[in-house]
Amino acid sequence: MRTQNGAPLAGEAIVRIFSNMTGLEKVVGITSVGDAEVASIPIGEYQIEVRAPGFRLFQDQITVWTDESTNYAHIELVPESAASGEFAAPVLLAPKARREMEKALAALEKNDLKEARSRLEKLARLAPGHPDVNYLLGILHLKLAETDAARAYLEKALRLQPNHVSAQLALGGLLYTQQEFAAAIPLLEGVLAADSQNWEARWMLASAYFQQQEYEAARRQLEQALPASGEQRPLLLLLLARTHLALGQPEPARQQLERLLREHPQHAATSAARQLLETLGHVELAAAASVPLAPVRPERIAPLRPSVEPRRWAPPAIDELRPPTVAGVPCSLPEVLRGARRRASELVHHLERFTATEQVRFEQLDEYGGSKYQMEHQWDYLVTIRQIQPGRFSVEEMRDPEASPSLWPSQILTRGLAALGLVFHPYYQNDFRMECEGLSVSEGRPAWQIRFEQRRDRPPRFRSFYAKSKRWPLLLKGRAWISANSFHVLRLETNLLEPAPEIGVQHEHLRIRYQPVRFRHRNVELWLPAEADFYIQYKGRRYHYRHLFRDYLLFSVEIGTPPSTEDAPGPSPPAPGSHP
Template sequence: MLHNYGSAACVIAFVSCSGLAGWAQTSKNLPSSSETSAATSNSVPGVVAGQATTLVVEVRQPSEEPLPVLATVRLTETQNKIDGSAVAQHRKGATFRQVPLGHYRLEVTAMGFAPAIEEGTLPLSADAHGTVTVYVRPERPPGTSVVNWILPLSSKIGKEYGRAVDSTRLRDWKEAPKHVERVLKMAPGHPEVNYLAGVYYLWQEKPDLARPYLLRAAYLNPDSISAASALGGLLYRERNYKAALPVLEQAVTLEPSSWELEWTAASAAYSLADFARANLHSSRAFGLGRTIAPRTELLLAYALAATGRREDALQHARSFLKSRVEADAGEAANQLVRSLSIDGAQPEVTAGPRLNAAVAMAPPSLLPARLPSRLWAPPDVDDEIPAVSTTEVCSLPAVLELAGKRIETMMDSLQRIGATETIEDSQIDAYGRASGSQHRKTGYAVEIRQVRPGMLAVQEYRDLSFMQEVSVAHPVAHGLGALALVFHPYYSGNFEMTCEGVGSWNGKRAWQIHFHLRPGRPSLHAYVANGNVYDANLKGRAFIEVDNSELLHLETDLMEPLPQIGLEQEHLGIDYGEAGFPKKSTKFWIPIKAEAFINMHGRLHRLRHTFTDFILFSVDATEQQQAPKQP
């Protein structure tokens, strides 16, 4: 753990009652002692000093406020089969004396609050005192779907939270522990802080330390798909299918379009021999992910066979064999077909066929824990993947070939057009709230020339008076016109690209392409400071229209910060659209709007660039353009 409670470091788990159904232990009553002035207390007679300790349980709301009602705290200790209860009221905790060292379980109930369960270990020395704080959330009224008890982090806590997120993203294991520990001390009952701590430990491959935080995050915010998915994935990897299944089913209700969640839930249900639920979830998983995850159909075939639907199971097993499958999955499918083809044979649901079905199960790595989004800027392109349809096969070479031709046309268009650029510069806080904005205008033009075959030079021009005002206090996003070169035939090979599927942008169907600069390849983005050039290596995501291969939107983030110039983060988002001229038939597809979020020298800026009043240099230098069409 990164922090202690009282004088003792307690390893804690925090879950909802439904997630631990059936975990009750055989117990005996714990006789109560007289109430002390400090708190309600109970003790265990006959326990030798040095083998027991005193445990104080404080019950609070996520805001750190005490409960306005009495809370009943039940303590059970499994090894010694102990069971006792005490009452916590207002700022007085429930005290349990002579609690045996080892594993314990706490159940907290209070009128108007959701029941909470906490499990942990007491590695305390003789006569030591430990304090555990249990956070309980309000009961959700029937029909309520919005969590409204979660308060936003203060500006101070938000900044520390952002530092913890950023250092964890960079896997900076020197700085990340400091920031995670600090934000946990500042807001130990906040669900997002607990989720961050859980992800931090999972990324360090310490699941035992991650689990308590993920359990707490999922309990405190039952609407968090991130917490439910990460917790369900962890429990599934640990083969704790009984606990994993209800968590995964909760995650499915929050994100019903996820074949990954459905497949994992189906696998957990099948492993529990709950074939009806396995049938339900594998059917949904196959419907959502058949092109990406064909083994979902094999699991569906097993689930159908186990529920007595022989003909449906045969149909899906044979259909699966028609796809390109690995040898182990193909052999499992053939065994199932042979078994089901025997007249009079009963569906095989014994341990043997279930073992064969293992090749159809969701892989343990299917639900990775994703880092929470920063609060002051849009998510890093690696933190969130927009939803995609998996029913269409994406041919990346074909997409890149057609998009490359469009980018070549765009580059030719850009150097024929001038525009007025309006920049809104806002200094923002840790939540992205602007404290003040400045609006500046400048003329804008781009020159693009071929230095030699395979190399282009891109030069931006702005008014001299405008450029003299550019500083750390008033930054400007450079190179907006050049970023689309990621898909130019000259440069696309410098980037590792992945087609994520068909998504949408502003209502248009679009291929989602993730990219990042390959090691050792030249960057398309750089900063100039004190006469030096600093390459800014980029990763990003592009939305390319399915119907005509035009670039609709581009987002980028830095792959690593530039400490030489104090640039910690930069997120760019560029919208592309059609610019036409009233008296001409010529139309151009160009950048029309951009937004940049910059963290430089600890200052957070949001820059909004808008291009208007276009003029066509090569045809009519006086003609102004219509308002551009947005995609």
């Protein structure tokens, strides 16, 4: 657990992991460095909640792929005092329920209410306590003109998530049409607090204030609604004129009426505007003129899309989200790169050949990260790294039993994961522009956060894609977390610098987490890949490969011990404000 500035969470926190499908639930506390460990979690999908004094409730969904290794979740908590408008998300839907929701949405948008009812009833059985599900049921019943049922579902959605903007708008519109103006006002104000450009909500709010005889509040809302009112502008001008009259302001009322007649001479509202102009000499009579309600259809105004965006199919891109760093700690990029070069050189020196057990889970994903198809394989994995000429390495991999691209439905076979950390080797480091973004934390360790990007003035020789019997060099950008104690690479993520449409690669995201493995026979500890996640959008389809590595052997001599808990000896991490 980390705060927004990247520091470990200090104090108390309760971590709850549970599954609505199996009923499993585990609750633990955190350590002094903000970590929590939950043991013996079976493979499956789980929801996670973190409650800490002074912070908003954190909720997310995690997937446990294997019960034979450690699964990690990195959590950033938002203070309760953070700026409004950033609402805590409700519990996320499982992929099966999310797919059912997409089908229900499609039916609603086509106005196929029979199909929508069938889908939503099934969805309600899968996730009865989800606010988006109850919101969509409310929209369905609004379309069916079943207002009592619609109101009940919309009220339930708001009990589950009080800041659900779409439900606020739909219920506010329903109450407005039922002339329950006092009840509609706070809901419509909630919509505008989150979306100040929603002119329909502002128009309803202005009309509701007028009906409640709160004329000054109505005037303010109408003046803000006018710039974006579009074809409804004449009606807003007419209501604004009547509001000025109710405030005893005949001259501003005259100006708005003349404006309406001048700008919209053919609109139906001009007849009422002319009649009102004739009564301006009798302010009391004009102010008493009836004011029709704004033409509102809550099932049309309320967006059909739920207010919470579905989960991504891949992690955020490197430049889309910059992880936080500790303020006030200077970073010496040359010193960090020297240390990383030394560690990469040591890795090549010791790692001429190693073996491991590699487990790969393959998934084809939908656009929201839901799994459409899965399969899994396991191999004995042999890697040989050797220098074939000055300034260039050859990384050869063998898998037993033999693996080929045809093994996977994607026709893609991943290779070279073990060598990606060599981006900091002296042979390759100058191929990239490097930037130190500051001191961060990775796996509970202080780490320098380094962003790198392949230089266009250097030939791309680090990463390739083989397709159509041809090698296609790829340009990379990425971010690495390098131990502030020992300069080992702890974690690394990469994206393509640009898509490769000529071979059908639209997007790629790779992230690798490293672990220390000690080989007693040679008295050496090396940081080797523990797990790697590879996401790729290829020819319009989305795939995810998850690689897990264990049982390392060096020179086929000795089994590596479980990961150690300390970095290799090195200088102490820098204190805030000091130079590293």
